Amino acid sequence: MDYLLLPLLSFFVGIVVGLTGIGGASLITPMLIFVFHVPPAIAVSSDVVAATLMKVIGSFKHWQQKTLDPQAVKWLALGSVPGSLLGVVILHLLKQTGEQNLNSILLHLIGAMILLVTVLALLQLLLLTFFPKLQLPELPKFDLKTKQGRILAIGVGAVLGCLVGLTSVASGSMFALALIAFFRLDARKLVGTDISQAAILLFFTSIGHLFLGSVDWSLVLPIWLGSVPGVLIGAKLCKMAPQRPLRFIVYILLMVASLKLVYQA
Secondary structure: OOOOOHHHHHHHHHHHHHOOOOHHHHHHHHHHHHHHOOOHHHHHHHHHHHHHHHHHHHHHHHHHHHOHHHHHHHHHHHHHHHHHHHHHHHHHHHHHHOOOHHHHHHHHHHHHHHHHHHHHHHHHHHHHOHHHHHOOOOOOOOOOOHHHHHHHHHHHHHHHHHHHHHOOOOOOOHHHHHHHHHOOOOOHHHHHHHHHHHHHHHHHHHHHHHHHHHHHHHHHHHHHHHHHHHHHHHHHHHOOOOOOHHHHHHHHHHHHHHHHHHHHH
């Protein structure tokens, strides 16, 4: 294990997360698996715990800058937290089938999740960029002032939270898509809301993974060392950096990582 390379790469991941709200687990988990040869089960649990501090600090920075929507954070988290804990329980049950079997299952799940999120996000980005006047059918907007809107927000949070609990992936990416599709957040508040919701989700998910006993603190601490200053710098730059070019680059990186995961699995 190269303990100088891990915090260095985590630093750049932290900057990406602070800037765009995406790419945390989707980049760190494949990095641990392919660059540092960490077993998938250990990589998932360690990444969840490591990403929690990064997201909490990033969300606090965005809260200070008032670049988040507290209501969207609240109602999504009410669904995503129990959903993620359900995902951790499912992961625990899968673990009983044997470590080798679990690693194979996780490789498929992680790869498929990253690929799905990336394809959807990239398609949306390309359509908005090259066909800005194209009138696509819109999904219903969640009105959080109504009971129905709150229930729908909780439901979406629960489904996505379960997937995060299983794979550690998409706490930022998948929720970013949901925030765009169902909440119509402007770009200024999208990143902060995404990171803040993910911070709450990952806090409780990490507790579940700690009980699984598959967290490797020799991985978590170097990731914290690099990602924490990185996410602070990224959050500071978020207000001035062009989002679309950054997201396009991140999506291409995620596509490559996901295809390699699916192929290896």
